[in-house]
Amino acid sequence: MENRSQSVAAFHRLYYESWDATWKDTRWLGVRVAKCPLDLWIYQEILFETRPDMVVECGTAWGGSALFLASTFDAIGAGRVLTIDIAEEPGRPHHARITYLRGSSTDAEVLAQVRSRTGIGDRVMVILDSDHRAAHVREELALYSPLVSPGCYLVVEDTNLNGHPVVDDFGPGPAEAVQEFLATATAFSVDTSREKLLMTFNPGGYLRRT
Secondary structure, three states: OHHHHHHHHHHHHHHHHOOOOOHHHOEEOOEEOOOOHHHHHHHHHHHHHHOOOEEEEEOOOOOHHHHHHHHHHHHHOOOEEEEEEOOOOOOOOOOOOEEEEEOOOOOHHHHHHHHHOOOOOOOEEEEEOOOOOHHHHHHHHHHHHHHOOOOOEEEEOOOOOOOOOOOOOOOOOHHHHHHHHHOOOOOEEEOHHHHOOOOOOOOOOEEEEO
């Protein structure tokens, strides 16, 4: 088991550090995604199994992950994506299931808009993929975790940073924020079954609301 873990970590570092030919050049229907494809596969499994009415995504970038989520919702026949970013990126995809919000995910006005677009009784999933510094992720966790419906997921992305196992010198990031969050957030638990494909950019970051 230890040898397997070491092998996975070594491949993880190789894959991550070859970013120009791997994850930063990953595309969905021609749009850049910048995620590990194994995590995208897990996302479609989660959407099919839990059937959220809305996914709130903090961190849009080029819009590829929002398009992937919307495409999965197309296949399911229901669901929408609300994605937030501080910047506008030209050429983001247009899709009937995607709504873009510009602003900081932690801004009170942005959060108010998110809440106003969430219908009573909607099942909500949240993905955090914006500023990866621990302080920002902690604030997002505090603000967005109450929106997550029982049985749905709060996914904290890029918990692989700061030596888990990549970018050793990143400093406290998503993984450290998740550890602090889980110390008091008894309604959430890590679902390690979502790491079944061995390599994930989000180790310990698939949090399920019980």
